[in-house]
Amino acid sequence: MINEPRYTEMVAVLKAMAHSSRLFILDKLQEGEHCVCELTELIGADISTVSKHLSILRDAGLIGSTKKQNQVFYRLLCPCVLDFYSCMIKIKGDN
């Protein structure tokens, strides 16, 4: 019941999304690829912190990365996660 693999998998994705910096990253990557230093500047945290957020999103399968010279560019793999935004707004509107 509770131990169904689909719950475990969904929990992993939901946990990955459940942080404002990570939501911001997903939102930003919707526009297109960005490297770690660009995202770091926008977020305003330590680069190591941003790098860890990115690896959490990658481990969850939400984003992918490509190394170009000495920079790493991240891109959104699953634009559908952002459809969730509209549901969120509905939730907030209904109450």
Next chain:
Amino acid sequence: MINEPRYTEMVAVLKAMAHSSRLFILDKLQEGEHCVCELTELIGADISTVSKHLSILRDAGLIGSTKKQNQVFYRLLCPCVLDFYSCMIKIKGDN
């Protein structure tokens, strides 16, 4: 940017969903109302634990409750949260 209220609100909803027992509850409430003791039996945890999960989901605006005699029945307020399931499956399928 990161501090936009919409991110804060979405994080609250995502955190509320990011637990296998709570996903199970949302899934179960899709069928219709259930009282705390029914959910407790299905989940197999302490009733106090289940009660706390339910209050987390209620605080996030995902479920609502009605007291009938000495039982409390919970119902899904936002069936759209379950649309997210299909996106999850897509995520898992793509990788």
Next chain:
DNA sequence: GACCTATTTGGTCATGTCGCCAAGTATGTA
């Protein structure tokens, strides 16, 4: 090779989450 930039990884500390138990509240029944 020395050096610089970009990124990742390990460590530590503060804080948050989760589960149970115990105690409190509410409603119904003897």
Next chain:
DNA sequence: TACATACTTGGCGACATGACCAAATAGGTC
């Protein structure tokens, strides 16, 4: 009133998360 059932709340211990700093890794330039 006493007691049972249903649920909520407070507290505690175990564990997870998040932020920073420091150190390691990788690629490009002098």
